[in-house]
Each structure stands twice: as C-alpha cells, then as structure tokens.
Amino acid sequence: KLPFEALSVDTLAARLGANDALCSHIGKDTSRWKVREVGDGNLNLVFIVEGATGAAVVKQALPYVRLVGDSWPLPLKRSFFEYHALTRQEARAPGSVPAIYHFDESQALIIMEYLSPHIILRRALIEGRQLPNIARDIGLFMARTLFRGSDLHMATKDRKADLALFADNVELCDITENLVFSDPYFDAKMNRHTSPQLDSIVAELRADRDLKVEAQRLKHIFAANAETLLHGDLHSGSIMVTATETRMIDPEFAFYGPIAFDVGMLLANFWMAFFSQRGHEQDGKRDTMRAYLLDVTVDTWSVFRTEFSHLWRTERTGMLYQKSLFEDQGDRLGAEQALDHMLHQVWTDMLGFAGVEVHRRILGLAHNADFETIADEDLRATCEAKALKFGRHIAVNRRQIHSIDEVNKLAALIEQE
Ligand code: SR1
Ligand code: MG
Incomplete structure (x- = not known):
C-alpha cells in the first residue's frame, strides 16, 4: 500500500x-x-x-x-x-x-x-425547474434503505455487525452533532450568517429556551437511536437529477441513527428551496414553483409512508418482527397499530430534524446556495428570516402538528407575510 x-x-x-x-x-x-x-x-x-x-x-x-x-x-x-x-x-x-x-x-x-446529463438537485430547484419524479424516487429510496437497513428487516446478527462497522464514523457524526444541533443556538466560533439584517432574529433564537431544549432533545434522539443505516447527509446537494432520473450520492456521513433524520433533512431542503424562491424571481414569478415544492413535500412524505408500510407488511423478517404476538393469533390489527406508532414517531421527529436543519443552513458554518445565491441582501435576509421562523415553529411544536398539509399551510402563510 x-x-x-x-x-x-x-x-x-x-x-x-x-x-x-x-x-x-x-x-x-x-x-x-x-x-x-x-x-x-x-x-x-x-x-x-x-x-x-x-x-x-x-x-x-x-x-x-x-x-x-x-x-x-x-x-x-x-x-x-x-x-x-x-x-x-x-x-x-x-x-x-x-x-x-x-x-x-x-x-x-x-x-x-459519471452521471450525465445529471445536475445537482439544489441547482435545478434554484433555477426553477420542476422535476416530475423526485418525490417518488426519493420517497422510495428513503423507505427502502431505512427499512431494509434496520432490525425490522435485517437478520439481527448482520445488523449488529453493520452497527459496529459504521460506529467508527465518529468524526462525521461529531460534525452533525455540533453543526446541526448545537452551534446555531449559541455564539459558536464557526457560525456565520451572511445577512446582518438577521442579527436581532439570531439573538432572539439564542434566547429561546423552548427551542434550545428541543434542539438538545433532538440531538439526543440523533445520537442515541441507532435504528437504521442512514445516508446521514441527505440534502438537495446530495442528489443528482435529470428531467426523469434521480440518484443519491455522497453518503460519507452514513451511520446507524434514527429513521426520521434522513427524512427530516431532506424535507427541510425542499422547504428551504420554497422559502428562497422569491430571491430568484428576476426572470419571472415563481408562484407555480412554490406550489410545486410544497406538493413535492406532500408526495415525498406520502410515498415514503406508503412504501414503508408496504415493506412492513411484506418484508418484516428481522428481530423486530412480532409475528407470534399478533399474526399467529389472528390479530392483524396489532401489527398495524405498531406500524402506526412507528410512523407517528418518525413524523414527529422528522419535523424536529427539519426545523434544526433549516436553522443551521442559515446560521451555522455550512450554508446552502438556495439562499447564498440571492444577490439582493435585503431580499436574502427576508427569505432567511421567514425560513428561520418556520424552522422554529416546526421544531418546537412538532408534537402538535398532525399533517403535512398543516405544515405547508403554515409555510405558505409565513412566506406571504
Ligand atoms: C464541515 S462539513 C459541513 C457540512 O457539509 C456536509 O455536506 C455536511 O452537511 C456537513 O454538515
Ligand atoms: Mg456531501
């Protein structure tokens, strides 16, 4: 060597x-x-x-x-x-x-x-391109990888071996633990926000005890719930697209963590694309693009939920398969109830992870081009401020939010303020 x-x-x-x-x-x-x-x-x-x-x-x-x-x-x-x-x-x-x-x-x-003529999804969304298949492709990818990498599906011996293998990805987990869950909420050395107009909002967020408690709880869920092999960094910069094809790239942050993390990070990036559209209207209004992006969140969640439920019913072969508790006794409802509990947990935690992902992309070290490429500083700050408000709401109130339509109504209201 x-x-x-x-x-x-x-x-x-x-x-x-x-x-x-x-x-x-x-x-x-x-x-x-x-x-x-x-x-x-x-x-x-x-x-x-x-x-x-x-x-x-x-x-x-x-x-x-x-x-x-x-x-x-x-x-x-x-x-x-x-x-x-x-x-x-x-x-x-x-x-x-x-x-x-x-x-x-x-x-x-x-x-x-070499994927060609693919481009990075984030770029496509900034350019206002509507891609008909991304919700389906990414929803299926998340359901299949997250379900099949867990104790719901894998032989427990194999899952435990993989858990041990990926447990050594310590330094990249450490990046996420600090950059996503902690740094945005205090005056961390590497933080930067590019719009000075945000100073007062940033001060407010850092004094927001409810938000900081929630971020700490989410960090705990992230670090302590080794449910499945995550992509670990599933944002719109980690996805390549053509008009009809979608591929996921860059899973170097992979480790065993909570199912909701990949889903939350991904949806947060769609919501950030939504809030940044007003900054990219130099060539025309982006109303239909905004509506498209909200539809994509609805469809991605729906495809994820449907495919995960399908796999639950057809591929639950791992240690978490409770056949003797339910099906063997002719109790199909018990298994469905357990599925509902699991999806409810994923939903609630997904909203929390999405909220903090929005915050860190505006306040932390690693920003995203959706906002950064808005040349007009005031306009950029307005878009960012709205996204921050939205992120705070879904992170803090995640247990009281029951549907993606409710989330999107809120997003639309905040965006129009
Ligand atoms: C120091 S690395 C910053 C960010 O880039 C990666 O893409 C991850 O999102 C990480 O949080
Ligand atoms: Mg990457």
Whole structure:
C-alpha cells in the first residue's frame, strides 16, 4: 500500500493510468484522458475523467475539511464508510446510487459512474425547474434503505455487525452533532450568517429556551437511536437529477441513527428551496414553483409512508418482527397499530430534524446556495428570516402538528407575510 497522496488534475492520469476498472470504462490511452476537478462540496476532491470510450468520476477524501482547510483535520476513513454505504444502498434500493467501479482504501478514493446529463438537485430547484419524479424516487429510496437497513428487516446478527462497522464514523457524526444541533443556538466560533439584517432574529433564537431544549432533545434522539443505516447527509446537494432520473450520492456521513433524520433533512431542503424562491424571481414569478415544492413535500412524505408500510407488511423478517404476538393469533390489527406508532414517531421527529436543519443552513458554518445565491441582501435576509421562523415553529411544536398539509399551510402563510 502506498501512503496517501492527494490527486491533482496533473497527476491523476499518471497515478490511475494502470487502474483496470477505470481503463475498462474510459479507455486505457491516457494521452486522451481529460481531467477536471469539479468538487463544490465542503469536504472532498471530485474529478471527472473523460477518455476515448467513456467517462468516470474519481472522488477522493482529503485529510482535512476542504471548506475550512488543514486547520480542521478529518480522517480519510470517511471514504470507507461512503463506499460501504453505497454498496448497501444499491442492494436495498437498486438503481438509486451511482455504480461503483473501484475503491482504494489507502488512497481514500472511489471510482464511480459519471452521471450525465445529471445536475445537482439544489441547482435545478434554484433555477426553477420542476422535476416530475423526485418525490417518488426519493420517497422510495428513503423507505427502502431505512427499512431494509434496520432490525425490522435485517437478520439481527448482520445488523449488529453493520452497527459496529459504521460506529467508527465518529468524526462525521461529531460534525452533525455540533453543526446541526448545537452551534446555531449559541455564539459558536464557526457560525456565520451572511445577512446582518438577521442579527436581532439570531439573538432572539439564542434566547429561546423552548427551542434550545428541543434542539438538545433532538440531538439526543440523533445520537442515541441507532435504528437504521442512514445516508446521514441527505440534502438537495446530495442528489443528482435529470428531467426523469434521480440518484443519491455522497453518503460519507452514513451511520446507524434514527429513521426520521434522513427524512427530516431532506424535507427541510425542499422547504428551504420554497422559502428562497422569491430571491430568484428576476426572470419571472415563481408562484407555480412554490406550489410545486410544497406538493413535492406532500408526495415525498406520502410515498415514503406508503412504501414503508408496504415493506412492513411484506418484508418484516428481522428481530423486530412480532409475528407470534399478533399474526399467529389472528390479530392483524396489532401489527398495524405498531406500524402506526412507528410512523407517528418518525413524523414527529422528522419535523424536529427539519426545523434544526433549516436553522443551521442559515446560521451555522455550512450554508446552502438556495439562499447564498440571492444577490439582493435585503431580499436574502427576508427569505432567511421567514425560513428561520418556520424552522422554529416546526421544531418546537412538532408534537402538535398532525399533517403535512398543516405544515405547508403554515409555510405558505409565513412566506406571504
Ligand atoms: C464541515 S462539513 C459541513 C457540512 O457539509 C456536509 O455536506 C455536511 O452537511 C456537513 O454538515
Ligand atoms: Mg456531501
């Protein structure tokens, strides 16, 4: 094994020119390789390599957080977790992630399918594009991976082995624990909000005891509920789309956590897209886009719920299958009642996770382009302030909110204020 060395546009062909997996997909004549570095995420290098017969993506972890620099070291082993999460996601939700061609643990690199003409979902939503299949595709992905990675479905021995395997993804969990659940609610060193107009709202949120208690409770649920293998960072920047196709990428934050976390993070990103639309109206009104985004939240939740319920009825083969308690006694209602309890819990916690995700993307270190690309500062601040208010409401009142229509009515009211 060679010691780790970061790739560059200039060294990639020499370093990977003899890699059979890469050559078989793009051709072995390295003189014809064209290499671009396209990583725009917070952590890694991402190269697109085009050869005579095709193209591939080479993703390499760096030993530090790219967004911050080498003052924040981060282990290379996140690449190992990403690789293992991708293989499990492909098995549990076939066709939902890029195909993997090769994994090199010591170089922390994954060679995978180049998705083209896909673009990042966040970009599509900022541009006002309506994609007819995302709710279905993402709803199914979440239900299938979250159900099939849990004790509802897996043999308990396998699940416990996976729990142990992913338990070592400590540093990336630590990022989420601090950046999502704690930092936004005090004057943390890495916090930044780009609109000074938010200062008074930020002060209010940090003095809001009910909100801070809720954030602490959510952090506890996140850290202590090892229910299933999560994607761990399922936001609209971790999804690639065409007009009809959807693929999930980047599961380096994968670990065993609460089912509601992936669902909440994802829906929060749709709600942020919704609140940011007014900032992107330079080429025309975005009323239908706003309505579309709310419909997407309804449909995603509905597809998730329906598929999860279907799997509950047809694939509950794990340790949590209580056949002898219910079905064997002719009591189908008991199993349905247990399902309702579970979905209710996922619903309630999902709203909480969504609320804090909205806050951290506006107040913490890692912002999102939905708001950041709004050039007019006052307009950006107005959009952000509304999203913050919405996030606070759903996090604090999550036990009193009973339907996604109720959430969306609130979102629409706040947006129009
Ligand atoms: C320091 S990493 C900041 C954020 O980027 C990733 O995409 C995760 O969302 C993480 O919280
Ligand atoms: Mg990422």
